[in-house]
Amino acid sequence: MNTPTMPGSPAAPPRLPGAAGPGAAVLRWLCDPRPATAPAELDPAALGTVLQAAIDAKLVCLLADRLLHDRAEDGLSRAMRSVLGQIVRATTLHHRLHRTEAVRIVQALTRRDVSVAVLNGLAYYTGLYPPGGLRQFTDVDLLVAGADQATALDVLAELGFTEQGRSPHTRRRTTGDTLTPVVSVDITTGLGHTADPAEVRAALARTETADGPDAGGKLPVLARADALRHTLARLATRPRWSTLADAARLALAAPDPSREAVAAVPEPVRAGWAVLRTHLPDLVPGPPPVAGGGPAEREVDR
Structure with a gap:
């Protein structure tokens, strides 16, 4: 209900939501187009300790999923639910692009008689986590025997992975995709617990097949x-x-x-x-x- 004003008195300006609450100085700073020093309230802890920790730990999609489903009764705002949903959907699209590339590479390696296994993030994405983009990762990790590493790098070059990444056995290629402009593939010949060639070959011989969430092909995993x-x-x-x-x-x-x-x-x-x-x-x-x-x-x- 609007508060009546006296005739001739100027109406009180409408009050913005949260104008007197925590973070109000930060909101005002964000809205002001003039150069200004950031307010004292702009401290990492004030931006959401839990959210920042989850982002730094690459667990923000798991946090988003639990907030959206397990904690829905806590009353997340519509805007927060939208942002969390966008985070999860972006990771899903990121995964699909990387999985498509991984299937293409594995098929090319198989045609060259190279045994291969997908490791780490992409391997665990659908096998260990519920569907919906919850396991975050940045690249495609592939295990091959030491004797096959040179062939694997040649195959990557043939598929357009010509730029060296962060290590001598990492290759990258641009995608033209706005969300994931670069796909990086890391070729390794050892596992976390062993670099023994015989044990690596034995692990490659024991690989299992991981189905994708769609008809995008299958991948060999440990x-x-x-x-x-x-x-x-x-x-x-x-x-x-x-x-x-x-x-x-x-x-x-x-x-x-x-x-x-x-x-x-x-x-x-x-x-x-x-x-x-x-x-x-x-x-x-x-x-x-x-x-x-x-x-x-x-x-x-x-």
Whole structure:
């Protein structure tokens, strides 16, 4: 209801939402086109500690999904729901482009008799996470045997990947896509827990097939036990929250280990398991479940 004013009195200007609340100085600064010093309130912590932490950890899509679905009753604003949805959809489109490129590369390598496995983010995108763009990643990681690395790089060049990336075995190509202007492919000949050529060849021989969310072709990925060993070792040598999320999901999907298998666990895997247990102590009790390496592995309940 509007407050009546006295005849001849100027009407009070309408008050903007949040004009007296936290962050008002930042909002005014953003609206003012004149050069000015940022207000004291413009502190990273004031922008949303949780949101910034999730972005830095490459877990913002998981956060968005849980806010949109598990915490919908908390009353997210329409604008916030829209932004979170856009973040997830952008990651989905990013994944589709990278998966299309990965299928094209794998098919070309197969025609040259090169055994290959997709590693890390793209490999885990549909196999470990619910659908909807929740596993973020930046490039396509491919494992080949050491003897096939030169051939793999030649194949990438034939497919238009001619620009060297951040390492000698990384190749990039421009896409013309606004969202993902560059696709980068990293060719590796070792796993997180081993660089032994015989063990790498054995892991390549045990690969499984990962179906895509659409009819975009299939990709070879590590068997679950091999993927868990690889991921735990990576977690130990380069601790990251996204790697912890992968390791947690792989651990839930792994079979129960035998005593002989536990005794043979390499030190990098043990170290990664210690990191996992430190942050998620109640996830999987006991020793690292990295027994096997064959197909007899149960799926995560999703």
